[in-house]
Amino acid sequence: MNATDLRFFKSFLLTRKSSILNRSTEFKNEQCAERTLISDEAEAASLDLSMSLSIHLHERDRMLLFQIDRALGKLEDGTYxxxxxxxxxxxxxxxxxxxxxxxxxxxxxxxxxxxxxxx
Ligand SMILES: [Zn+2]
Structure with a gap:
């Protein structure tokens, strides 16, 4: 693999990582805002549903972050x-x-x- 390819993969991985981190920060802010607005039970129930969906997405992001960090580590030690x-x-x-x-x-x-x- 040449230097151009290595740079390509490094910037790809870092961009991917920061977009996931930004997304999960946005997600946390949204959750806090929604929580304070809940007034009746029906709303609370639908929020539960959307939260379990979000947790699932979050889990996928966590896996992805793990893979990204692993790949970045390999780039560092030259085994990527x-x-x-x-x-x-x-x-x-x-x-x-x-x-x-x-x-x-x-x-x-x-x-x-x-x-x-x-x-
Ligand atoms: Zn093989």
Whole structure:
């Protein structure tokens, strides 16, 4: 991977990270505002529903942040783009399509091969 690619991935990851962090801050502010406006029970119930939805989204963001930090750590120590299974370099085009991937195509296919589950 060349310096341009590394810069690309680093800025992609950092942009992604800050947009998630901004979103969760906005979300917290919204929740506080809504809470103070609740007057009757029906409203409270519908808020419960939208809150569990938000918590689910939040969970996804948390996973994503974890993956981003992991990828950033790899960029730091120079192992980004290396397959975790066979240590081969992952194709840059594949990384650009899914920047959090940790396996090369061959290992990924092997992992997903249903025959492996039968052993
Ligand atoms: Zn591999």
């Amino acid at each position: 783009g290396q397959c975790e299974s066979c240590a081969d370099l992952i194709n840059v085009g594949r990384l650009k399509a899914s920047p959090f991937t940790t396996l090369c195509i061959a290992c990924k296919e092997e992992q997903e091969d249903p025959r492996n589950y039968l052993q």
